[in-house]
Amino acid sequence: xxxxxxxxxxxxxxxxxxxxxxxxxxxxxxxxxxxxxxxxxxxxxxxxxxxxxxxxxxxxxxxxxxxxxxxxxxxxxxxxxxxxxxxxxxxxxxxxxxxxxxxxxxxxxxxxxxxxxxxxxxxxxxxxxxxxxxxxxxxxxxxxxxxxxxxxxxxxxxxxxxxxxxxxxxxxxxxxxxxxxxxxxxxxxxxxxxxxxxxxxxxxxxxxxxxxxxxxxxxxxxxxxxxxxxxxxxxxxxxxxxxxxxxxxxxxxxxxxxxxxxxxxxxxxxxxxxxxxxxxxxxxxxxxxxxxxxxxxxxxxxxxxxxxxxxxxxxxxxxxxxxx
Amino acid sequence: xxxxxxxxxxxxxxxxxxxxxxxxxxxxxxxxxxxxxxxxxxxxxxxxxxxxxxxxxxxxxxxxxxxxxxxxxxxxxxxxxxxxxxxxxxxxxxxxxxxxxxxxxxxxxxxxxxxxxxxxxxxxxxxxxxxxxxxxxxxxxxxxxxxxxxxxxxxxxxxxxxxxxxxxxxxxxxxxxxxxxxxxxxxxxxxxxxxxxxxxxxxxxxxxxxxxxxxxxxxxxxxxxxxxxxxxxxxxxxxxxxxxxxxxxxxxxxxxxxxxxxxxxxxxxxxxxxxxxxxxxxxxxxxxxxxxxxxxxxxxxxxxxxxxxxxxxxxxxxxxxxxxxxxxxxxxxxxxxxxxxxxxxxxxxxxxxxxxxxxxxxxxxxxxxxxxxxxxxxxxxxxxxxxxxxxxxxxxxxxxxxxxxxxxxxxxxxxxxxxxxxxxxxxxxxxxxxxxxx
Ligand SMILES: Cc1ncc(C[n+]2csc(CCOP(=O)(O)OP(=O)(O)O)c2C)c(N)n1
Ligand SMILES: [Mg+2]
Numbered sequence: 171x172x173x174x175x176x177x178x179x180x181x182x183x184x185x186x187x188x189x190x191x192x193x194x195x196x197x198x199x200x201x202x203x204x205x206x207x208x209x210x211x212x213x214x215x216x217x218x219x220x221x222x223x224x225x226x227x228x229x230x231x232x233x234x235x236x237x238x239x240x241x242x243x244x245x246x247x248x249x250x251x252x253x254x255x256x257x258x259x260x261x262x263x264x265x266x267x268x269x270x271x272x273x274x275x276x277x278x279x280x281x282x283x284x285x286x287x288x289x290x291x292x293x294x295x296x297x298x299x300x301x302x303x304x305x306x307x308x309x310x311x312x313x314x315x316x317x318x319x320x321x322x323x324x325x326x327x328x329x330x331x332x333x334x335x336x337x338x339x340x341x342x343x344x345x346x347x348x349x350x351x352x353x354x355x356x357x358x359x360x361x362x363x364x365x366x367x368x369x370x371x372x373x374x375x376x377x378x379x380x381x382x383x384x385x386x387x388x389x390x391x392x393x394x395x396x397x398x399x400x401x402x403x404x405x406x407x408x409x410x411x412x413x414x415x416x417x418x419x420x421x422x423x424x425x426x427x428x429x430x431x432x433x434x435x436x437x438x439x440x441x442x443x444x445x446x447x448x449x450x451x452x453x454x455x456x457x458x459x460x461x462x463x464x465x466x467x468x469x470x471x472x473x474x475x476x477x478x479x480x481x482x483x484x485x486x487x488x489x490x491x492x493x494x
Numbered sequence: 495x496x497x498x499x500x501x502x503x504x505x506x507x508x509x510x511x512x513x514x515x516x517x518x519x520x521x522x523x524x525x526x527x528x529x530x531x532x533x534x535x536x537x538x539x540x541x542x543x544x545x546x547x548x549x550x551x552x553x554x555x556x557x558x559x560x561x562x563x564x565x566x567x568x569x570x571x572x573x574x575x576x577x578x579x580x581x582x583x584x585x586x587x588x589x590x591x592x593x594x595x596x597x598x599x600x601x602x603x604x605x606x607x608x609x610x611x612x613x614x615x616x617x618x619x620x621x622x623x624x625x626x627x628x629x630x631x632x633x634x635x636x637x638x639x640x641x642x643x644x645x646x647x648x649x650x651x652x653x654x655x656x657x658x659x660x661x662x663x664x665x666x667x668x669x670x671x672x673x674x675x676x677x678x679x680x681x682x683x684x685x686x687x688x689x690x691x692x693x694x695x696x697x698x699x700x701x702x703x704x705x706x707x708x709x710x711x712x713x714x715x716x717x718x719x720x721x722x723x724x725x726x727x728x729x730x731x732x733x734x735x736x737x738x739x740x741x742x743x744x745x746x747x748x749x750x751x752x753x754x755x756x757x758x759x760x761x762x763x764x765x766x767x768x769x770x771x772x773x774x775x776x777x778x779x780x781x782x783x784x785x786x787x788x789x790x791x792x793x794x795x796x797x798x799x800x801x802x803x804x805x806x807x808x809x810x811x812x813x814x815x816x817x818x819x820x821x822x823x824x825x826x827x828x829x830x831x832x833x834x835x836x837x838x839x840x841x842x843x844x845x846x847x848x849x850x851x852x853x854x855x856x857x858x859x860x861x862x863x864x865x866x867x868x869x870x871x872x873x874x875x876x877x878x879x880x881x882x883x884x885x886x887x888x889x890x891x892x893x894x895x896x897x898x899x900x901x902x903x904x905x906x907x908x909x910x911x912x913x914x915x916x917x918x919x920x921x922x923x924x925x926x927x928x929x930x931x932x
Contacts, residue, residue, distance in 0.1 A: 178924060185922045192911040195711060209925035219914035221711055227741055229734035232700040236738060239704020242683045244906035245711060247704075263731070266692045267701065274675045275690040277683045278898040291931040310896055333898040342931060 173349040179319035180340060181210055182352065183326035184248065188218055190356075191246065194330055195222040198233055198250030198285075207252050208286055208345060230259035234283060238268050241281045246330055251285035254339055255299045268335045269310035282329045284338035287315075288380055288430060289467045291343055292474055298467035300379075300431040305337045306408040307435075312336040312361055313408040317382035319350040321405055324359030332361060341380045348383070362406050364414035370398030373488045374418040376441055377428040378404040381479060385428055388484035397492055399484075407437045415441055416448045423454040424491040428479060433461040455494035458487050529579050529794040531782070539771045541783040542791045543815070544573035551760045551832070562760060564832045572841045575851035578790035580797055583857045587866075589628050589789055590848055590858070594870045596623040596647030597845060599656040602878045603663055607824050611882065613665040614676050619644035621787065621819035622753060624844030626721075627651055628789035629749055629814075632797040633719055634804075636908070638705045640689040640698035640720040643678045644751065644818070648721075652686040657877035661884050668884035672891070683907075695726030699735025699748070706744040706803075713912035717745040717800035724764055725756020727773075736809065740777045745803015747796055748811050751786065753818040758830045771813035779809045786814030787844040790851075819843075 174182070188194045195218075196211055202225040205212025215223040226233050230251060237247035251257050257264070264283065271279045289298035306313045314329055314336055316322040322340065329336035367382055368389055375385040382403045389399040402418050404411060419425055425445060427438035438459040445457060460479045468474050531540035549566025578586070600618050607616045619626055622644050630639060630648035641648050646659055654670070661669035663677050670680035671690070681690030689698050689705070702718040709716045718739075722732050727750050739746035750770045754761055767773075774781025782799075784791045792814060799810035817839035821828035852858035858866075898904075 181922060181925060189916055189918055189920070192913050193906070195911075195913075205925065207930040209928060212925045213923055217914075217916055217920055222913055224707075224742075227734070227737055229700075229738055231697075231731045232703065232734040232738040235697065235700030235731065235735060236704030236707055239689075239701040239706070240708035240711070242689070242701075242705050243708030243712065243908065244904050245708045245911065262692075262694050262697060263700070266694055267697055270692070271690075272898050273896050274679065275671050275681050276895075277681065277690065278904055280898070280904055293931050297931065331900070333900050333902060333904060345929070346927070346932075 171351060173351045174319055175346050175349050176319045176322050177208065177210060177345040179323040179352060180326055183323040187327055187330045188222065193244065194246045194248060195224065196248050196250065197224040197226060197237060199226055199228055199252050201225060201250050206250060230256050231263050234260035234263040235267060237281045238271065238279055241279045242277055246280050248282045248284060248330060253297050254285045254287035254301055255296045257301055264305065265308045269308045272334065273310055278333050279335045280333045282336050282338055284340060286342035287339040288341040288343055289474060289478060290380065292469055292471055294469035295466040302339050302407055303431055303435055303437060306437060311408065312406065314361060314406045315339045315379040316405060317379050317403050319348060320352055321359055323352060324357050325361065325405065327358045328361050343380050362409040362411060364411035365403045365405055367401035367403045368399060370400040372398045372422060373424045373426060373491050374400045374402060374422045375426045375428050375484065376402045376404065376415060378407060379430060381428045381430050384479060384481055385484055387481045388488065391485055392488055397488055399488060412444055412448065415444055419445050419449040420452045423452055426458045426460055426484065426487050428460045428484060430462055430478065432464045433459060434464050436461050455491045458491060460484060460487060528798055535769050535783060537772050537775060539769060539774060539781045539783055542795055543783060543785040544576060545570060551762050562830060562832050564834055568834045568838045575788050575847050576790050579794050581790065581793055586852060586857060589631050590852055591866060591870065592627040592647060592651050593623045593845060593848065594867065595650055595656060596627055598870055598874045599646065599659060602874050603660060604824065606660065606664065612663045615823035615825060616663060617643040617823045618820045619646055621817055621839060621843060622751065623647045624789040624848060625751065625786040625792050625814050625816060628792040629719055629796045632793055632800050633717065637716050637800065638687045638689065638702050638718040640702040641678065642691060642721045642723060645721050646678065649688065652688050655877060656874055657880040660878060660881035664881055665886065666881060666884035667887040673887040696722060696729030696732030699732050700738055703735050703739040703744050703746055706746060707742060709908050711911045711913065712906055712908035714908045715745060715804050715806040717747055717803035719747045721749050721751055723756055724750065724752045724761050724770065725759060727770060728764055737777060739809040740779045743806065743808035746809040747799040747803060748809065750813045752813050752815045754835065755818050755831060757822040769813060771811060774811040777811060779811055781811045783813050783815065786816030787842045789844060789848050
């Protein structure tokens with residue numbers, strides 16, 4: 171089969187789950203006739219009908235909460251945010267009503283909250299954000315950030331089948347830029363298990379989402395000088411695969427944590443603490459963070475380039491750690 | 495100032511047949527057979543009240559202090575409870591019993607609070623029992639409810655026991671949330687279809703809309719009764735949720751409990767219109783104004799709104815006017831509320847007037863009333879003792895059940911979704927290459 175884009179992979183995942191399970195439905199802004207701002211759900215309304223592909227008013231709080239209410243009746247809503255930046259308009263609903271529902275009063279919330287996040291397309295401060303950590307910080311939520319088409323497909327399927335609320339951050343930069351052949355059949359990817367994107371013995375790069383590809387490019391350059399990166403793609407920032415983090419540190423003894431989210435309060439700080447707790451004695455060099463700057467995502471291309479982590483940052487820090 | 499005197503004399507309503515609760519009065523005679531409003535407000539919203547109180551709160555600075563004074567006719571005669579078009583004797587007595595249970599349970603909670611057996615605050619629904627109870631009484635088993643702090647009476651009607659509510663307030667292990675969440679924050683999606691509120695006001699509105707959407711996808715239109723205060727209706731989620739329900743024609747029956755205060759804030763600082771029911775025009779749904787201290791008006795109008803919802807005709811906005819007869823919670827002496835308000839509304843207390851109505855109609859004798867009150871007292875005492883005897887939860891139980899096990903199956907509430915059949919052979923085409931950002 172021909173390779174498909176990250177975007178098509180998500181479409182396939184949603185489609186297959188909707189065919190498989192009549193309890194799955196889509197709800198969001200412009201998801202019906204128009205097929206969503208990025209065309210993720212194009213064609214769905216014709217096949218599944220307007221009962222299962224619901225266009226809403228511009229009301230993010232209502233999208234998330236109506237999903238929750240429908241979940242209380244045994245359905246599995248997939249709520250779309252046109253951009254994950256707008257998830258802030260449903261913040262109370264997600265972190266208070268949805269995240270705490272099962273723990274507080276035993277009412278499960280089997281639902282997915284998904285949409286495009288991330289920078290690199292000159293979206294500016296309100297169409298480029300990586301708000302995953304607000305939710306990783308909230309007990310009761312699962313937070314998924316796939317980097318590859320097959321993971322995007324396998325993880326959206328798992329998220330839909332999960333009995334708990336899952337936030338699914340799609341990276342808009344990857345939508346049409348990467349392609350991969352999909353595995354045959356109904357393949358799901360387990361939530362909470364990291365993936366070794368590239369094996370190597372010298373420096374570990376623990377990362378996720380679009381930064382996997384920045385690390386990948388850096389790895390190719392470094393390999394020419396004999397430095398082998400091991401790239402760990404976390405896939406989910408909550409739950410975190412602590413075992414995978416421990417294993418790679420014990421293997422390479424040198425760690426870079428790389429993410430597109432800004433530095434303060436990003437998952438890198440948490441991972442550094444986990445390494446401290448589980449593998450401190452195995453470190454041969456200080457843990458290094460490479461992240462976006464602690465400023466809003468800028469609009470103009472040179473400003474945005476300056477703001478984001480770059481291949482050369484990874485190359486430079488890897489060389490430094492090897493020599494340390 | 496004199497009260498608005500457009501009021502038509504309240505004509506005795508034709509007696510309705512006396513239906514069983516599960517089979518409310520037939521409405522086969524069409525709209526002519528509905529409850530008749532006594533007037534319309536200036537914007538055409540039907541008003542079912544027997545009187546239109548005419549008073550206003552005015553802010554005044556005096557001696558370097560801000561205080562509120564009131565203008566208006568506080569000596570207006572107290573109207574009688576209107577006849578119900580739908581409720582029969584047994585139903586009316588059941589509502590009365592729930593109202594008593596509601597009031598006496600809250601009195602018990604007040605005492606438990608004073609004995610320091612309550613953890614946190616107690617929010618009383620004093621004066622609003624008739625509204626909570628009679629509205630919830632209009633629901634069927636399959637309908638949903640989204641209560642707020644002052645609707646503990648509605649929770650009793652939905653089947654929670656006074657002991658359970660008391661244990662919630664006392665943070666006991668026997669409470670519906672086993673001590674995990676406080677006071678009114680409990681619910682049940684399995685039997686009672688009650689959405690556990692979160693503190694954030696307005697947030698249940700879109701949730702109950704979603705419950706009704708879920709029911710509809712499963713092939714069934716049900717009603718969903720939600721409450722919001724005059725303060726809480728100012729929030730964004732309240733607007734978003736009710737607008738969504740209106741657009742989707744979901745049977746959300748929203749009661750705006752206009753009780754004149756939101757914590758210490760008078761309605762004059764909350765919204766600029768006189769009647770919150772005017773909001774119905776903007777939402778594009780039917781609106782109604784009722785006297786929240788008259789259980790018959792509450793039941794009749796809510797019943798008709800629920801029926802509309804169950805017929806798939808959409809949402810209704812009902813403004814129930816009444817008064818919060820205590821402070822915001824036990825700690826608040828409500829010194830900011832001008833005294834004449836308490837005096838005015840005390841004369842209109844739902845409890846005493848409904849009791850009089852039942853007696854006047856010959857449905858309750860003094861002896862039966864005494865008997866009823868005694869049995870409610872007994873139940874409350876028994877439930878209070880049960881709540882008191884329940885232990886606190888074990889600390890380490892807090893960590894369990896953050897996530898629902900994925901091996902468990904979550905059942906459909908109304909049955910398998912009635913959705914368009916899709917063939918497994920249908921193929922997904924490729925998306926067009928158009929997008930907001932490249
Ligand atoms: C979003 C939000 N803001 C503030 C509060 C704090 N708060 C709790 S109840 C209340 C007053 C509510 O007034 P109203 O909605 O009129 O209801 P009432 O207490 O009169 O029944 C306030 C301010 C809250 N719970 N939620
Ligand atoms: Mg109020």
